[in-house]
Amino acid sequence: xxxxxxxxxxxxxxxxxxxxxxxxxxxxxxxxxxxxxxxxxxxxxxxxxxxxxxxxxxxxxxxxxxxxxxxxxxxxxxxxxxxxxxxxxxxxxxxxxxxxxxxxxxxxxxxxxxxxxxxxxxxxxxxxxxxxxxxxxxxxxxxxxxxxxxxxxxxxxxxxxxxxxxxxxxxxxxxxxxxxxxxxxxxxxxxxxxxxxxxxxxxxxxxxxxxxxxxxxxxxxxxxxxxxxxxxxxxxxxxxxxxxxxxxxxxxxxxxxxxxxxxxxxxxxxxxxxxxxxxxxxxxxxxxxxxxxxxxxxxxxxxxxxxxxxxxxxxxxxxxxxxxxxxxxxxxxxxxxxxxxxxxxxxxxxxxxxxxxxxxxxxxxxxxxxxxxxxxxxxxxxxxxxxxxxxxxxxxxxxxxxxxxxxxxxxxxxxxxxxxxxxxxxxxxxxxxxxxxxxxxxxxxxxxxxxxxxxxxxxxxxxxxxxxxxxxxxxxxxxxxxxxxxxxxxx
Amino acid sequence: xxxxxxxxxxxxxxxxxxxxxxxxxxxxxxxxxxxxxxxxxxxxxxxxxxxxxxxxxxxxxxxxxxxxxxxxxxxxxxxxxxxxxxxxxxxxxxxxxxxxxxxxxxxxxxxxxxxxxxxxxxxxxxxxxxxxxxxxxxxxxxxxxxxxxxxxxxxxxxxxxxxxxxxxxxxxxxxxxxxxxxxxxxxxxxxxxxxxxxxxxxxxxxxxxxxxxxxxxxxxxxxxxxxxxxxxxxxxxxxxxxxxxxxxxxxxxxxxxxxxxxxxxxxxxxxxxxxxxxxxxxxxxxxxxxxxxxxxxxxxxxxxxxxxxxxxxxxxxxxxxxxxxxxxxxxxxxxxxxxxxxxxxxxxxxxxxxxxxxxxxxxxxxxxxxxxxxxxxxxxxxxxxxxxxxxxxxxxxxxxxxxxxxxxxxxxxxxxxxxxxxxxxxxxxxxxxxxxxxxxxxxxxxxxxxxxxxxxxxxxxxxxxx
Numbered sequence: 001x002x003x004x005x006x007x008x009x010x011x012x013x014x015x016x017x018x019x020x021x022x023x024x025x026x027x028x029x030x031x032x033x034x035x036x037x038x039x040x041x042x043x044x045x046x047x048x049x050x051x052x053x054x055x056x057x058x059x060x061x062x063x064x065x066x067x068x069x070x071x072x073x074x075x076x077x078x079x080x081x082x083x084x085x086x087x088x089x090x091x092x093x094x095x096x097x098x099x100x101x102x103x104x105x106x107x108x109x110x111x112x113x114x115x116x117x118x119x120x121x122x123x124x125x126x127x128x129x130x131x132x133x134x135x136x137x138x139x140x141x142x143x144x145x146x147x148x149x150x151x152x153x154x155x156x157x158x159x160x161x162x163x164x165x166x167x168x169x170x171x172x173x174x175x176x177x178x179x180x181x182x183x184x185x186x187x188x189x190x191x192x193x194x195x196x197x198x199x200x201x202x203x204x205x206x207x208x209x210x211x212x213x214x215x216x217x218x219x220x221x222x223x224x225x226x227x228x229x230x231x232x233x234x235x236x237x238x239x240x241x242x243x244x245x246x247x248x249x250x251x252x253x254x255x256x257x258x259x260x261x262x263x264x265x266x267x268x269x270x271x272x273x274x275x276x277x278x279x280x281x282x283x284x285x286x287x288x289x290x291x292x293x294x295x296x297x298x299x300x301x302x303x304x305x306x307x308x309x310x311x312x313x314x315x316x317x318x319x320x321x322x323x324x325x326x327x328x329x330x331x332x333x334x335x336x337x338x339x340x341x342x343x344x345x346x347x348x349x350x351x352x353x354x355x356x357x358x359x360x361x362x363x364x365x366x367x368x369x370x371x372x373x374x375x376x377x378x379x380x381x382x383x384x385x386x387x388x389x390x391x392x393x394x395x396x397x398x399x400x401x402x403x404x405x406x407x408x409x410x411x412x413x414x415x416x417x418x419x420x421x422x423x424x425x426x427x428x429x430x431x432x433x434x435x436x437x438x439x440x441x442x443x444x445x446x447x448x449x450x451x452x453x454x455x456x457x458x459x460x461x462x463x464x465x466x467x468x469x470x471x472x473x474x475x476x477x478x479x480x481x482x483x484x485x486x487x488x489x490x491x
Numbered sequence: 492x493x494x495x496x497x498x499x500x501x502x503x504x505x506x507x508x509x510x511x512x513x514x515x516x517x518x519x520x521x522x523x524x525x526x527x528x529x530x531x532x533x534x535x536x537x538x539x540x541x542x543x544x545x546x547x548x549x550x551x552x553x554x555x556x557x558x559x560x561x562x563x564x565x566x567x568x569x570x571x572x573x574x575x576x577x578x579x580x581x582x583x584x585x586x587x588x589x590x591x592x593x594x595x596x597x598x599x600x601x602x603x604x605x606x607x608x609x610x611x612x613x614x615x616x617x618x619x620x621x622x623x624x625x626x627x628x629x630x631x632x633x634x635x636x637x638x639x640x641x642x643x644x645x646x647x648x649x650x651x652x653x654x655x656x657x658x659x660x661x662x663x664x665x666x667x668x669x670x671x672x673x674x675x676x677x678x679x680x681x682x683x684x685x686x687x688x689x690x691x692x693x694x695x696x697x698x699x700x701x702x703x704x705x706x707x708x709x710x711x712x713x714x715x716x717x718x719x720x721x722x723x724x725x726x727x728x729x730x731x732x733x734x735x736x737x738x739x740x741x742x743x744x745x746x747x748x749x750x751x752x753x754x755x756x757x758x759x760x761x762x763x764x765x766x767x768x769x770x771x772x773x774x775x776x777x778x779x780x781x782x783x784x785x786x787x788x789x790x791x792x793x794x795x796x797x798x799x800x801x802x803x804x805x806x807x808x809x810x811x812x813x814x815x816x817x818x819x820x821x822x823x824x825x826x827x828x829x830x831x832x833x834x835x836x837x838x839x840x841x842x843x844x845x846x847x848x849x850x851x852x853x854x855x856x857x858x859x860x861x862x863x864x865x866x867x868x869x870x871x872x873x874x875x876x877x878x879x880x881x882x883x884x885x886x887x888x889x890x891x892x893x894x895x896x897x898x899x900x901x902x903x904x905x906x907x908x909x910x911x912x913x914x915x916x917x918x919x920x921x922x923x924x925x926x927x928x929x930x931x932x933x934x935x936x937x938x939x940x941x942x943x944x945x946x947x948x949x950x951x952x953x954x955x956x957x
Contacts, residue, residue, distance in 0.1 A: 272674025
């Protein structure tokens with residue numbers, strides 16, 4: 001896919017940087033983003049929005065530190081003005097900076113990347129997309145009381161990115177991102193509410209692919225089940241408070257990976273540059289290569305090459321090529337998500353994870369596709385092999401401390417496991433743990449046939465806040481001796 | 492571009508587009524952001540963020556509503572967005588009860604002061620100069636500095652083909668400063684923060700000193716068992732819980748969905764009679780930051796939400812109000828880049844009490860906790876009962892016999908916020924403005940509170956014990 005970029009303006013901005021004697025490195029980014037967002041709720045079209053946003057940014061490393069500026073004015077004057085503004089910021093900051101940023105040189109990145117798309121979502125008629133959402137919402141509402149509310153949503157983004165650097169990098173990348181899902185809420189006469197989602201909550205599952213993924217999602221095929229489950233949850237007992245074995249369905253393992261492996265391995269957090277939003281990390285450099293993060297079954301990798309992953313690309317925003325890096329190997333913590341600057345601080349090479357939300361944000365270390373590698377067997381095998389425990393599905397709430405150690409997650413639904421069988425339904429289930437103890441208790445991971453890639457298109461980080469597309473592959477997994485309870489009952 | 496310039500552009504574009512039923516919302520933000528960490532100024536940015544959202548009501552009855560957005564503030568781009576929305580609108584199902592976009596004869600209210608030239612004009616050099624002494628002071632204390640100084644100028648305009656034409660210019664200055672025992676590995680942390688429309692009114696020195704003092708006090712924490720504790724919360728902690736409460740309870744969508752505690756309970760007691768919360772976006776005090784009208788150009792108004800413990804009001808945009816047979820409260824959120832629609836609070840004020848200081852609140856606790864801030868609060872556990880979880884951050888101290896006795900490690904709470912507020916028996920007279928965390932909408936103004944028997948469900952682990 002080719003796209004037009006304001007070549008002369010971008011090169012003029014780059015030349016402006018190259019001319020400045022105090023510039024050690026500079027990047028110019030062009031971003032062209034087309035979006036669609038559709039929400040159908042309770043029988044009405046709640047949101048039908050299409051957007052086109054284009055702009056450019058300049059990131060420059062001055063005598064001591066960085067400067068950043070952006071503009072929506074893509075004329076030559078606009079881009080040169082942004083370059084001058086970024087230089088002014090770098091100079092103002094370098095005047096008061098106490099240390100000098102070490103930024104290792106790298107080979108120029110040159111090339112193109114494009115999301116493989118079978119059915120271009122931007123060619124699918126709007127009426128078809130709305131009908132895809134309207135039908136399941138009406139079906140959910142038609143199941144009757146105590147169903148109170150139903151919603152389905154779909155989002156598409158086509159993102160073109162061009163990056164030029166003073167090192168000679170020139171990359172052009174085109175991405176197609178999508179997401180789709182639905183949720184139903186049942187409310188009983190006493191005012192208790194229970195919701196069920198498919199395939200997951202918060203806008204559904206997200207992916208880097210075309211409309212073929214929507215066709216495979218089959219929302220209609222899941223309406224009766226989630227409506228029935230929402231109703232049944234109103235009558236179900238709360239998850240009893242106890243310590244027991246827990247099996248997490250794969251999307252919940254993915255969230256567990258996101259919060260307790262993805263974020264704490266971000267090297268900018270580790271070193272301290274993310275304090276003003278979300279905190280630091282317990283995975284400090286002295287633990288690298290020796291710290292037992294999980295059981296020997298636990299292999300966690302960060303890759304930016306898995307097909308359809310939201311974290312898949314050709315190059316990151318610093319020109320580091322996509323690749324695959326182990327973060328935890330046989331349970332031992334071995335590497336970080338890093339940038340050129342942060343990796344250099346530890347004498348290592350960047351793992352290529354710098355991405356910006358858009359033209360008006362500076363690149364940060366972001367998760368790519370951070371995944372738990374599969375084990376063996378199936379979910380049914382895991383359940384059959386469990387005498388006593390709880391099986392959790394579909395996240396409802398999430399919270400973890402500022403070092404990414406102490407977490408609490410609640411899910412929409414759970415089932416008790418007795419004698420190797422899934423038995424009664426449990427409502428309001430939650431579980432708590434401490435990251436290395438929890439992963440250390442992982443004693444079974446289902447195999448490749450159960451492994452799914454889950455996309456999160458709203459991972460928040462940075463200040464000002466940036467939302468990013470990231471992904472996590474996971475199979476269902478079992479953890480021994482976990483504290484569980486109900487949202488009203490633990491403690 | 493100023494608000495008036497945006498408005499002129501919006502009118503020109505509507506005239507050029509020739510569509511019958513159009514709403515144009517324009518927002519231009521110029522943001523200077525000096526983010527510092529690891530004791531240094533490392534992420535300093537000049538951000539230009541123009542946004543245009545247009546909505547068109549198409550079809551024979553003009554009840555098919557579609558939207559389009561662009562970030563280009565020129566007539567051609569806006570006309571293009573209007574035509575895009577118009578084309579889409581004919582395929583959108585009719586919205587029952589849609590009564591058209593805001594009319595020119597709908598009331599406008601007071602225009603609170605929102606602009607300070609000092610903030611609008613602050614450049615990178617000046618921001619760096621304000622940050623330098625913060626970093627110096629913290630380094631001299633043997634600690635590590637982190638935080639951000641932000642200066643923001645926001646211009647807004649809303650115009651409709653029904654004659655609505657409103658504009659606004661406002662500024663926000665915000666300082667956040669941490670003094671840390673380690674850069675990113677945990678340990679003691681102290682926080683100071685202030686927000687004001689005038690950057691020269693920020694007491695940078697005092698907030699830096701506060702962060703240093705709290706960090707020093709927090710060194711060498713010990714763990715504490717889970718259980719119910721009387722707790723004194725600083726305004727920063729209270730505001731985070733209030734913002735979550737607003738998102739799960741006060742907006743019309745949550746009421747319609749059936750997950751809001753307010754559903755079917757207007758006029759009923761939902762918490763203690765010491766608690767009064769009001770959406771007050773037109774507050775003219777120094778903490779007032781919110782724009783005077785919403786995304787639809789509806790003038791915002793003061794909305795009692797909880798009055799002496801009794802549920803009183805819900806926040807509406809025009810569509811939700813029409814469905815409920817109510818009137819819009821001017822609560823359609825401005826476009827924030829995440830979603831182009833939404834209903835919510837931008838400026839909740841919580842009434843204070845009689846306590847002269849936080850120390851006075853602490854004096855009334857035999858054994859409890861003093862909590863400076865909270866981290867990663869989540870209110871989705873059981874929204875109908877306002878159950879939330881989260882952790883303490885940047886200072887948690889044991890109170891014994893009316894005085895701070897020692898620092899404790901961070902604690903996790905899991906409890907119903909409204910139930911907890913029913914057990915509040917002390918609040919400070921003084922209230923502080925805490926900027927909205929998930930948007931640039933405004934600030935919530937809240938006191939420090941003393942709450943009896945707040946449930947802590949665990950102690951966070953330190954890296955040492957991991």
